[in-house]
Amino acid sequence: MPDNTNSGDADPDYGKDLGYLPPQRVFRTWDTVPTYNLPQRLGVSPLAGGGGEGKDDGGRSSAINVHLGELRSAETTLFMRAGERADGYMTLRAKVFAVKDTVFGQQATKRNEGGTAMAAGEGGNFDPTLGQMEPTKFQGEARKFANAINPAQEKALLQIANALTLVGKFTAALGHAGRYYATIDTNAHFPDPPAYVK
Numbered sequence: 001m002p003d004n005t006n007s008g009d010a011d012p013d014y015g016k017d018l019g020y021l022p023p024q025r026v027f028r029t030w031d032t033v034p035t036y037n038l039p040q041r042l043g044v045s046p047l048a049g050g051g052g053e054g055k056d057d058g059g060r061s062s063a064i065n066v067h068l069g070e071l072r073s074a075e076t077t078l079f080m081r082a083g084e085r086a087d088g089y090m091t092l093r094a095k096v097f098a099v100k101d102t103v104f105g106q107q108a109t110k111r112n113e114g115g116t117a118m119a120a121g122e123g124g125n126f127d128p129t130l131g132q133m134e135p136t137k138f139q140g141e142a143r144k145f146a147n148a149i150n151p152a153q154e155k156a157l158l159q160i161a162n163a164l165t166l167v168g169k170f171t172a173a174l175g176h177a178g179r180y181y182a183t184i185d186t187n188a189h190f191p192d193p194p195a196y197v198k
Contacts, residue, residue: 029168036178036181108139
């Protein structure tokens with residue numbers, strides 16, 4: 001593999017340790033999906049961190065038809081699958097970080113078996129490194145490859161974590177939608193009937 005440090009289209013992250021990018025933890029906030037019976041302030045987006053004031057009267061509305069069972073089923077499915085994927089992310093991240101400095105052979109060594117060891121006084125050439133460990137001839141190429149692939153792996157882990165975070169936000173939005181509907185339904189009332197005219 002060519003050394004990317006001298007090419008015009010070099011990867012700007014070549015050789016960098018981007019281990020700080022992927023989150024150390026990706027996890028579910030809840031153990032189970034929250035109930036729809038929690039009170040929800042109308043007019044306030046729970047995903048926006050507040051802002052806006054709730055209104056006591058939302059005014060008249062046409063009929064709203066929401067199948068809460070299907071909404072809860074979709075929310076629960078996303079919640080469970082995202083949790084499984086978050087656990088998978090944590091396992092994958094641990095594996096990558098455990099071996100990224102050695103897995104490609106960056107530290108590969110071999111035993112020096114060249115030459116012949118001679119007893120003292122026999123003359124000839126004595127190799128003091130005989131039997132000792134030394135770098136393999138592939139170590140340099142392995143380091144070049146690791147310098148290119150490790151930043152790419154760390155950026156891929158970041159993208160996985162970001163995708164899981166977005167799935168979590170979408171799942172939370174489904175839950176908020178269910179609570180909004182339940183709150184609206186609880187506070188809804190029929191208008192007074194028109195006066196009876198003879």
